[in-house]
Amino acid sequence: MKQLSLLLVLSIFFSSCEKDDICDANTPTTPKVVIEFYDVANPTTLKNVTSLGIIAPGFTNGFEFTATSKIKVPLKTFEDTSILHFIQNGSMDPTSDDNLDEITFNYSRKTVFVSRACGFKTLFTLNTTNPITVTPDSNNWIQSVIVSQPNIENEDETHIKIYF
Amino acid sequence: MLLFSENGTAQEKDTLKIPQRYGLRLGIDAHRLTKSLYNDNYKGLELVGDYRITKKFYAAGELGNEEKTTADDNLNYTTKGSYFKVGFDYNAYENWLDMENMIFIGMRAGIGSFNHKLNSFTIYQPGNYYGINTNTSGQEFNGLSASWLEVVSGLKAEVLNNLYVGFSLRLNYLMSNNEPEGFANLYIPGFNKTYENSKFGASFNYSISYFIPFYKSKENSKTPKPKN
Secondary structure (H helix, E strand, O other): OHHHHHHHHHHHHHHHOOOOOOOOOOOOOOOOEEEEEEEOOEEEEEOOEEEEEEEOOOOOOOEEEEEEOEEEEOOOOOOOEEEEEEEEOOOOOOHHHOEEEEEEEEEEEEEEEEEOOOEEEEEEEEOOOOOEEEOOOOOOOOOEEEEOOOEEOOOOOOOEEEEO | OHHHHHHHHHHHHHHHOOOOEEEEEEEEEHHHHHHHHHOOOEEEEEEEEEEEOOOOEEEEEEEEEEEEEEEOOOEEEEEEEEEEEEEEEEEOOOOOOOOOOEEEEEEEEEEEEEEEEEEEEEEOOOOOOOOOEEEEEEEEEEEEEEEEEEEEEEEEEEEEOOEEEEEEEEEEEEEEEOOOOOOOOOEEOOOEEOOOOOOEEEEEEEEEEEEEEEEEOOOOOOOOOOOO
């Protein structure tokens, strides 16, 4: 009888455990593009952005970065182009000193299976021609952009270097 | 005189033995059958059978077919396939008189052949800044197979003449797993759900089966000899 009740308990246990799958935050999923900022006057030296706001055109919410030389931003997983506005002094008031530079990322995408819990991820490969373009305006704060790793497959390495 | 008394004790043991029936027991897994009726995302059938070889050992096997649609948070896929398991059961239960119930442990070797159809999937992007990107796919992953071992424990009880109900729990261990390119065998018919970075799995069945007796054992049906 002991064995019987044990089997019964186990069978209830096995039949009731179904939904146990939550994607672990440590699992590498769709990577963000990792950008480092350098001093245009001294191109080997990292330079902090003091107050950088990044927002996609038409969006009301964006990302704010202060006093850092390394940032991560997401790319669109459903289009081969992402446009982001990099706004110098944009993460704080006043807005009068904001300087908006528009950056376009051009890439191809690969869909890769991750796991039951996380589903799929997108890996990006920046185009060999025109991977990154800065839309010229009357007062660009970004002087130049260099692709250091065109394959955006994880967030462990820097993909893009921005000089300002 | 010494010889005589030894014979006497042996015979006493024999008198407790009841003629054993040997034959084929065939049935169906009631769990898979009923789940097919109430769950729109599942169709399955499993035939079960065992054949009594010795007093304690039964050759046993299962033959099944499943079609299961799984809706996870970020994935929706349909797995279709067939499987076959063969092995043995050992009856650890001492029956009273002519009862033929079983509390058994056993083993199976299972093989399955199956395919997956990816119905839809979500691109997982932490934060989902641009919104959730869910794609309908329809991509098929065909010609997949797996093999595994099962440690089985369970019971069978005769509820009516020759009609048995039972259930079994199975701890499964994957021996081979032919995974598709670009997806994974998250569900294997017969094996059940797989677990990441693990070869173990678990499954169960509830069987309703009918025993077809072939013959009765002669050697155990000694009638008590009158003692001289």
